[in-house]
Amino acid sequence: MKKLILTSILSLGFAFSYAQGVLTFEKTTHEFGDVKETGGPISVDFKFKNTGDQPIIISNVQASCGCTTPDWTKTPVGPGQSGFIKAQYNPLGRPGQFNKSMTVTSNATEGTTVVFIKGNVVPDAATVAAPTDGSAPAVTPSMPKPRVTPDPDSSASPRSPSSAKPNNSIKKDVAPKSKSSSNSSAKKTTTTKKTTSKTTTK
Secondary structure, three states: OHHHHHHHHHHHHHHHHHOOOOEEEOOOEEEEEEEEOOOOOEEEEEEEEEOOOOOEOEEEEEEOOOOEEEEEOOOOEOOOOEEEEEEEEOOOOOOEEEEEEEEEEEOOOOOEEEEEEEEEEEOOOOOOOOOOOOOOOOOOOOOOOOOOOOOHHHHHOOHHHHHHHHHHHHHHHHHHHHHHHHHHHHHHHHHHHHHHHHHHHO
């Protein structure tokens, strides 16, 4: 009789020690598909149910990056009851594919459970292309202004005034010559007159 009672107590003790909450999710991955970059934050609720024998307490939910904001049921979830894990993602400034995870820590049999969100952020028309790893978009450097090569014909134009100087000098040189020639002709005329006058006197 004593052995039977001892065996029953031990069985109850083992049963109690193994009694624990079981975290059962409806799904552990959510696909958003294509979302607009400027459409605002997107979110999804991962619903779960406690299929175990003890209440489940979620102690923490850790997102893989700062772009994902988690929320969850803060109160104990008893056997047969349901709760949620909420994931919110901000696509602004993060064009391209994304795959983020959240690690759920609780006193359930699993201890930790990981849920995932996936999708593709369609960039806004005014957004410059950026890396698809969820980092900030890259800044496109401004293009340097093209150098203007001077036209050979235009470079010759400043020389035109200097090329005109020889012409002026030529004109100046011609002018004295014309004066000298007129002087010489005048002298010849005077000499002729003198000769004529001498001849007439004789």
